Amino acid sequence: xxxxxxxxxxxxxxxxxxxxxxxxxxxxEFETFKExxxxxxxxxxxxxxxxxMGYASTISYGLxxxxxxxGLLGMQIPGPRSVIVQTQFKWKLPVFVGDxxxxxxxISKIATAVRLVVLQCEVVRNSDLxxxxxxxxxxxx
Amino acid sequence: xxxxxNSEAIxxxxxxxxxxxxxxxxxxxxxxxxxSAVPTWDSLNHINLIVSLETEFGxxxxxxxxxxxxxxxxxxxxxxxxxxxxx
Numbered sequence: 001x002x003x004x005x006x007x008x009x010x011x012x013x014x015x016x017x018x019x020x021x022x023x024x025x026x027x028x029e030f031e032t033f034k035e036x037x038x039x040x041x042x043x044x045x046x047x048x049x050x051x052x053m054g055y056a057s058t059i060s061y062g063l064x065x066x067x068x069x070x071g072l073l074g075m076q077i078p079g080p081r082s083v084i085v086q087t088q089f090k091w092k093l094p095v096f097v098g099d100x101x102x103x104x105x106x107i108s109k110i111a112t113a114v115r116l117v118v119l120q121c122e123v124v125r126n127s128d129l130x131x132x133x134x135x136x137x138x139x140x141x
Numbered sequence: 142x143x144x145x146x147n148s149e150a151i152x153x154x155x156x157x158x159x160x161x162x163x164x165x166x167x168x169x170x171x172x173x174x175x176x177s178a179v180p181t182w183d184s185l186n187h188i189n190l191i192v193s194l195e196t197e198f199g200x201x202x203x204x205x206x207x208x209x210x211x212x213x214x215x216x217x218x219x220x221x222x223x224x225x226x227x228x
Binding site: 085086109111112113114115116118136138 | 185187188189191192195201202203204206207
């Protein structure tokens with residue numbers, strides 16, 4: 001996945017600025033994430049177990065879905081001068097391998113005195129809201 | 142109304158903000174209190190505290206204003222000054 005690097009300073013950022021991208025959860029990412037995290041929970045790998053839990057089939061890792069915000073935040077808004085210091089996210093729908101997701105972030109507050117940028121975020125599949133939440137990023141330089 | 146009376150009232154209003162932002166439900170606010178006396182008052186919680194105070198009092202701090210604050214009392218005085226200027 002290629003994301004354009006936009007080097008923004010704190011004074012370049014404004015409330016209401018937003019960016020988005022579309023990305024698919026691939027089988028390769030899914031398997032890499034399993035090895036990376038050691039999470040071999042059957043809800044992700046065993047169809048019958050996932051169905052017993054009420055899902056149509058095995059579901060993707062929630063944190064794999066969430067991890068893709070790192071690209072938007074680090075590369076575009078707030079950009080490479082920032083680090084994440086706090087986040088919260090609520091999942092509303094499961095994600096399945098092969099799903100194409102749209103990631104959106106929008107600046108909702110800038111606390112200039114402490115160089116903090118607050119962003120609202122959401123993940124959408126077609127018109128369905130997969131989940132949403134908030135990131136707080138500190139502009140270190 | 143004198144500034145000291147206003148500062149005391151502001152201290153009362155600051156108390157729940159401090160307790161929440163610093164995750165210290167039993168915290169007692171005194172004018173001389175500073176970060177060294179509160180184990181949970183670290184750099185990240187300080188950011189939470191400043192943002193929460195801005196929300197509580199409806200204004201924004203400048204970097205220079207908060208850089209020189211030495212304790213809670215000076216913070217309360219600054220809030221009083223900014224509230225007076227705002228009104």
